Amino acid sequence: MSWSRGSWRTLESPHIPEYPDPKALRNAEDRLKTYPPLVFAGEIRQLKAELALAAEGHAHIIQGGDCAETFADFNTFNIRDTFRVLLQMSLIFTFEGERPVIRIGRVAGQFAKPRSAAVERADGEEILTYRGDMVNATEPTRAARTPDPERMLRAYFQSAATLNLIRAFAGGGYADLYAAGKWLLEFVGNSSVRDKYENLVKSINKTLGVMRAYAEPNKPVSAQKVDFYSSHEALFLPYEEALTRNDSLTGDPVATSAHFLWLGERTRDPDGPHVEFLRGVINPIGIKCGPGADAQSLERVIEKLNPANQPGRVTLILRAGGNKAETVYSRLIRNLGDAGRSVVWMVDPMHGNPSLDPSGAKTRHFSDILRECRIFIDVCQAEHVHPAGFHLEMTGKNVTECLGGSDGAESLDGNYETSCDPRLNASQALELAFAVSERLVEIGSPQQRRAASGRFW
Numbered sequence: 001m002s003w004s005r006g007s008w009r010t011l012e013s014p015h016i017p018e019y020p021d022p023k024a025l026r027n028a029e030d031r032l033k034t035y036p037p038l039v040f041a042g043e044i045r046q047l048k049a050e051l052a053l054a055a056e057g058h059a060h061i062i063q064g065g066d067c068a069e070t071f072a073d074f075n076t077f078n079i080r081d082t083f084r085v086l087l088q089m090s091l092i093f094t095f096e097g098e099r100p101v102i103r104i105g106r107v108a109g110q111f112a113k114p115r116s117a118a119v120e121r122a123d124g125e126e127i128l129t130y131r132g133d134m135v136n137a138t139e140p141t142r143a144a145r146t147p148d149p150e151r152m153l154r155a156y157f158q159s160a161a162t163l164n165l166i167r168a169f170a171g172g173g174y175a176d177l178y179a180a181g182k183w184l185l186e187f188v189g190n191s192s193v194r195d196k197y198e199n200l201v202k203s204i205n206k207t208l209g210v211m212r213a214y215a216e217p218n219k220p221v222s223a224q225k226v227d228f229y230s231s232h233e234a235l236f237l238p239y240e241e242a243l244t245r246n247d248s249l250t251g252d253p254v255a256t257s258a259h260f261l262w263l264g265e266r267t268r269d270p271d272g273p274h275v276e277f278l279r280g281v282i283n284p285i286g287i288k289c290g291p292g293a294d295a296q297s298l299e300r301v302i303e304k305l306n307p308a309n310q311p312g313r314v315t316l317i318l319r320a321g322g323n324k325a326e327t328v329y330s331r332l333i334r335n336l337g338d339a340g341r342s343v344v345w346m347v348d349p350m351h352g353n354p355s356l357d358p359s360g361a362k363t364r365h366f367s368d369i370l371r372e373c374r375i376f377i378d379v380c381q382a383e384h385v386h387p388a389g390f391h392l393e394m395t396g397k398n399v400t401e402c403l404g405g406s407d408g409a410e411s412l413d414g415n416y417e418t419s420c421d422p423r424l425n426a427s428q429a430l431e432l433a434f435a436v437s438e439r440l441v442e443i444g445s446p447q448q449r450r451a452a453s454g455r456f457w
Contacts, residue, residue, distance in 0.1 A: 003280035005241045005253065008273035015114050015235055015267060015274075017131060019147045025238065028149035032242035037256030038108065038159055039230060041247040041282070047229050047259050048284045050102050052312030054388040055344045060099050060440070061315075061389030062089050063231060063260075063346070064429070065106030067420035068113055071133050074158050079165050081396025082107070084183045085426045087175055087226070088197065089433040091183075095200060096437035097444065102229070106393070107166065108159035109232035109258045112239075113420065114266045134236055138419055152239050159230075159257070166228055175226040180204060185396060185426045192406055193431050231260035231286070235267060237277055244281060255281040262286030262317065263301070268293075270300035279304045284312055286391075288348065291320040291328050295335035302341055315344040317391050318376060321352030322368050325375040333383040346389035347376035350421070357403075361412050363422050366404035366432070373436050381443045390436060394424040405431050 019025040053059050064086055066073075082105070090101040111134035120129050122140035130138050130145065134155040137144035169175060181201045188194055234240050234255070243257040255261055255278075265288050267274040278285050285305050289298065298316070306313040316336070320328040336343060349372035353364050373390060380387035400414035401422030416422075424432065 003276075005244050005277075005280070007280070008237055008241070008277040011271070011273040011276055013237065013273045014118075016237060017118070017128065017135060017147045019149060021149075025149040028152050029238055029242045032153060032156060032239070035156060035243075036160075037245050037254075038156070038163055038243065039256050039259050041249070041252070041254045041256075043229070044254060044259050044283050046227070047102070047104075048282075048310075048312040050227075050312070051284050051315065051344050052310075053100075054102060055311055055342060055386065057386035057388075058099070059102055059388070060093050060097065061102045061104060061344070061346060062086060062093060062392075062433075063104040063106065063389060064089070064392040064394045066110060066395060067106075067393045067418060067423060068132055069107070069110045069158070070138075070419055071154060071158065074162075076165065078395075078397065079107070079162055080169065081185060081426070082394070083166055083169055083228070083396070084174075084185070085394065085396045085429050086228075088180075088183050088426075088430055090226075091177075091180060091204070092197075092200065092430070092433040093437050093440075095204060096434070097440045099444075102389075103226065104229045104231050104260055105166070106231060108162040108230045109155070111155040111159075112233065112236040114233070114235055114264050116266075132236075134239065152236070152242075155239070156243075163230060166230075170228045171225045177204060177208060185398075188427045188430065193427055193434070196434055197430060229259040231258050231262065233264050233267070234261035234274060234278055235264065237273060240277060247282070252282045253280050255283050258283075260284050260286060260315075262288060262315075264288050265290045265292075265319075268298075268301055270297060270304060275301055275304055284315065286315040286317050286346070288317050288319055288351075289328075289332060290352065291324045293328070293332060295332055295339070298332070298336065299339055299341070302336075302343070306342075309340070309342050311342045312344070314341075315346055315389070317346045317348050317389075319348035319351045319391075320372075322349075322371045322375065325352070325372050326379060329376060329379040330383065333379065333385055337383065337385065344388050345376075345380060345385055346391050347373060347387070348391040349373050349376070350391075350393045354421075357412050359412070361416065363412055364402045366402055366424075366428055369402070369424070370432060370435055373432070374439055377436070377439050377443060387440065392424060392429065392432070393421055394426075394429045396426055399423060399425050401425070402428060404428075 093101045112132040115129045128145040135147050349369045353368040377387045405428040
């Protein structure tokens with residue numbers, strides 16, 4: 001079937017709201033089409049090659065960031081602190097597990113939200129649901145919830161500024177391994193997590209000292225730069241289409257809104273508009289797979305996205321919840337393995353483990369999140385596939401949104417800020433990284449651990 005950037009528009013799109021002024025939406029899209037790309041084809045091809053190595057067992061993936069980015073929380077410190085926690089987590093995975101780590105942020109584009117219902121009631125009035133800052137505002141009023149196309153442009157400029165800052169951090173010396181001891185956030189106060197991290201840094205510094213001693217004269221050991229990739233759910237297709245470009249070298253269509261895009265539980269319909277759009281671009285694509293996912297439907301999606309079975313093109317992100325994970329993951333991994341599909345296996349241990357505190361606020365328990373990570377690792381080991389990645393909602397802010405962990409919140413009263421889903425804070429994220437990497441070391445083979453890692457740091 002022929003594909004074009006707008007071929008998705010021939011299909012019903014329930015997750016794209018109606019705008020009161022379609023002409024204003026078209027004008028905003030036309031302006032966006034003239035703006036520079038946010039990411040580049042060469043970076044996307046590099047990520048795909050690295051994901052192909054992860055599929056073969058030669059790397060791990062840390063993907064993390066906010067559930068939903070907002071305009072109100074946009075500032076240098078939030079971006080920096082989330083980046084530094086991802087650096088610390090990847091450092092733990094690299095040096096504890098002796099494998100390279102691919103860093104992917106849920107940043108610079110995660111502005112749209114899928115919703116089960118188009119409307120809700122507030123103060124006795126029916127209003128549109130909040131669909132993310134790219135579409136409308138959180139305030140429960142009719143005016144605030146009216147879709148505004150100018151928000152799409154604001155999301156673009158915030159994404160551009162975020163990527164500009166992250167590129168500066170990643171390549172300008174902030175990510176230098178020699179500075180790893182300075183990444184620890186001040187509020188990470190738990191002695192076990194802090195002590196583990198500080199001991200890790202001491203070991204790294206000792207290793208770097210040995211490398212310096214053996215380095216050739218006038219060729220200093222360099223560990224100053226890291227690769228960092230952006231990602232978000234490809235939900236709001238007018239934005240994605242407007243930022244699609246043709247690679248100047250190959251002519252291939254490239255979604256330049258992010259390096260990595262994913263399909264959600266509500267948008268992975270093999271006959272739906274989101275699959276139709278994503279099948280035509282060269283980006284690596286993730287597919288969220290909840291407890292209701294079946295191998296037959298997923299095979300149809302994978303066949304549309306990756307008919308040539310290209311390694312690194314498709315990542316399956318499992319999210320069943322701890323009580324269902326073992327059964328669901330075993331079934332999907334076995335069935336898709338029997339079909340000979342080349343996929344990267346990841347777990348999202350956040351979305352399948354929601355709970356409510358006594359006040360009715362959404363939360364997640366650290367023990368449930370860690371349990372699902374361990375189940376994922378054990379099932380992958382039993383099915384002889386590589387447990388490549390971990391997809392987390394986390395932040396560098398000192399929030400109390402997820403309960404538990406050795407330095408976690410006992411209640412949500414301290415600093416509950418999320419406008420969407422609860423996130424791990426830095427202490428919990430580092431504790432999870434240590435626990436998961438230790439489990440991965442237990443199951444990893446010596447051959448896998450000897451994979452080359454230099455080009456990934």
